Amino acid sequence: MPRPSPCLGLLCLCLFGCASKAPLEQDQQRLMTLAAQVQQGGDPVSAAALYERAANASEASPEVLIALGNARLGAGDSQGAAKAFRKALSKRENDPQALLGLGSAELRLGQVQRAERLLAMAAPVLKDRVAYNRLGTAQVLNGQFNQALQSYELAMQKEPGNLDVRSNHALALALAGQGTKASREIASVTASPLAEPHHFKQEMLVLTLAGNDIRACQALADLDDTQRDNLLHQAQAIRAIADPAQKARAIGVLAAGN
Incomplete structure (x- = not known):
């Protein structure tokens, strides 16, 4: 029985290699496409x-x-x-x-x-809104409030109408001791018809840090008395902290709990 030539054997090996690799790449691409669709549909766990x-x-x-x-x-x-x-x-x-x-x-x-x-x-x-916004948040939590202001301002340049960035910018202003500007900024956020519940909680925190407890209480008018009083007391305790890093950590704990 004639033996196959080495060239024929090599050719078969190459063909089998290509045939096995292509379906794997096709499967991967198909799964990637499906995963992107599932993620866009709001199911990150399945994605x-x-x-x-x-x-x-x-x-x-x-x-x-x-x-x-x-x-x-x-x-x-x-x-x-x-x-x-x-x-x-x-x-x-x-x-x-x-x-x-x-x-x-x-x-x-x-x-x-x-x-x-x-x-x-x-x-x-x-150089996009997401990256600068997250950098600003990290800087806030590290007590670097002026640096955070710069990052949030760059984020706002990329997407001026984003309420989350503007709300974060207002918080950084309040932490940096610019209470009047912070109050104006957060008021413009919560005046938007697109404002969500977390923006009003941020307004309460900003106004408390700015020393306006009456308006801070009004910002939480939709909550029951117990929830409102609890959040206000936490915000007032944060305001009393002198060390910027400790204050930032306390804000992080408050945000995580709400």
Whole structure:
């Protein structure tokens, strides 16, 4: 029986290799598309599971890992998100989207100094509202209120109508001792028909820090007496803290609890 030629054997090997690789790449792309649709539909948990399958379908690219990390962030899995973003950075050092994601995960995990360093690397490269807003938040939680003001102002330049950024900017103004400007800023936020409940709680905090307890109480008119009094007492206790870093940490605890 004639033996197959070495060339024919090599050709078969190449063909089988291509045939096995192509379906894997197709499966990965199909899973990525489906995951993006599911995430857009508001189901980050299912999206994360699909992205994870996509990552396992073949060697995970940084893009797949970043998408996985963002889905895990949306699902509330900060530890899992951080793991995915670190893996992406191991494949593509200093990728700005991976730095943004890892900084965001570290921020949620309470590692605010590390989060600020990572976000400070990402924001000047990405130059978008999300990156500057998250950098500002990390700076607030580190007690660096003037730096936070600069970051929020850059975020507002990118998206002037974003109420979350404007609300955060008002808080930074109040913390930096600019109570009058802070009060005007937060009033313009809560006057918007798009204002949400968390904006009114932020208004209460801003007004309390600015020393206007009467208006702060009015900002929580929709809450029952117990909830309102509890939040006001917490905000007044924060106002009494002299150390900027301690004040920032207390604000972080208040925000996490509400």
